[in-house]
Amino acid sequence: MSAHTLELELLPGARSLLAAHRRALPQRDDLCGAFCGALALHAAGIDSHDGEPVDQDAVALAAGSVISALPDPRHLPRGAHSRRDYRLTLPVVEDATASGTTPAGLVRGLEQISGGALAAIPLPGPWSTGTLTRLFDLASAVPRPLTIVANLATRHLWGAAATAAQLLDYLLEGVQEGPLADWDVGHFVCLIGRMRGPGGTLYGVADTYPSLGGGGVHAQPAERLVLALQRPQMPPGGLIVIASAEDAAALREGVGALGLSQGVWDNGTVLPEMLA
Numbered sequence: 608m609s610a611h612t613l614e615l616e617l618l619p620g621a622r623s624l625l626a627a628h629r630r631a632l633p634q635r636d637d638l639c640g641a642f643c644g645a646l647a648l649h650a651a652g653i654d655s656h657d658g659e660p661v662d663q664d665a666v667a668l669a670a671g672s673v674i675s676a677l678p679d680p681r682h683l684p685r686g687a688h689s690r691r692d693y694r695l696t697l698p699v700v701e702d703a704t705a706s707g708t709t710p711a712g713l714v715r716g717l718e719q720i721s722g723g724a725l726a727a728i729p730l731p732g733p734w735s736t737g738t739l740t741r742l743f744d745l746a747s748a749v750p751r752p753l754t755i756v757a758n759l760a761t762r763h764l765w766g767a768a769a770t771a772a773q774l775l776d777y778l779l780e781g782v783q784e785g786p787l788a789d790w791d792v793g794h795f796v797c798l799i800g801r802m803r804g805p806g807g808t809l810y811g812v813a814d815t816y817p818s819l820g821g822g823g824v825h826a827q828p829a830e831r832l833v834l835a836l837q838r839p840q841m842p843p844g845g846l847i848v849i850a851s852a853e854d855a856a857a858l859r860e861g862v863g864a865l866g867l868s869q870g871v872w873d874n875g876t877v878l879p880e881m882l883a
Contacts, residue, residue: 613778616743617800617811620752624650624799625813625824632823634663634815635690636682637674640708640758640795641667642815644717647754647797647849648725656720664694667708670716671879675703684761684790686818698879708795709878710758710847711871717849726855730862731845731872734836736829738865740808742846743801745861751851755798757812758844758874759835762791767814767825777828778804785828789819793841793874802826842875 627649634642644666648654654661666672674697678689682703700706714727730742746753765773766786776782797813809826817823827835838844850858862869 611779612804614803615800616747618746618753618755618798619749620650620754621799623652623752624754624797628797628813628823631663632815632817633687633690635693636678637703637706638663638667638672638708639815640713640756641670641672641716643756643795643797644670644708644713644849646813647717647756648720650752650754651721651725651849651851652752653721653724661720662694664697666713666716666720667697668695669719670708670712671698672708672712673698673700673706673877673879675699675706676701677703679703682792684767684816684819687816700877705875705877707793707874707876709871709876710845710874712878713756714847714871724852725849726852726858728848728850728855728858728862728869729845729871730848730867730869731843732836732868733866734833736808736833738867739810739829739833741865742848742862742867743810745858745865746848749850749854749858751854753848753850753854756847756849757796757798757832757836758847758872759794759796759832760792760838760841760844761794761835762788763835764788764827764831767820769826774809774826777807778802778809779806781806783828783830785831793838793844798846799824843872844874845872
């Protein structure tokens, strides 16, 4: 690879996911996980379920997402606004820090809405730049649409407004200095692709607010993304690989060979049954 050669790869189905992403922005309050789950369903061509549209509310209901009683501006990135025009009635919790979607609920909800056509494979780690690279290699080779949803800590990411010069300095020379993080929460996003250069690898992120990056899309250095997945001093995080059920066995075997664990994690969100 020469000093000025860059390699771009998109996950299968990424362009369909991005089209759905543009239509759905922004997320409703507390529904980042459900927002990303709905994008995964659209990327796989699943737009309705039982005569109802597949959207973030539908996924939230199936996943047991819990919304806060009142909006909390501390849970929003700079430039974003609260959105509470929920289409469906969802469980409510007083403590905004406990609101959101559990990984277990999202896995269950996606498989339910897809009628078993999709498999959601939760991967809590352990994460390194090497395992992330090899997982992406595995995912890129799948013949049918595939989505990777990341449950991460935003405090460890670069700010989404990184300049072209900063991105190129990283890709070509490995320069690690970038903009400060935009906010500090546990969050779900979709990974859509990667760009590799002689200095490092950037991962493309479809985020849930249009104020982040360019219309909700930004790029993150592999090292920052790995740290965000590890979520030190926070409840655990991880990745959920959402793929056709036909590809699930090969994917499960492949991630096992990478040394990655399979299973859900407790990200600190309450379950609806805990509210009674």
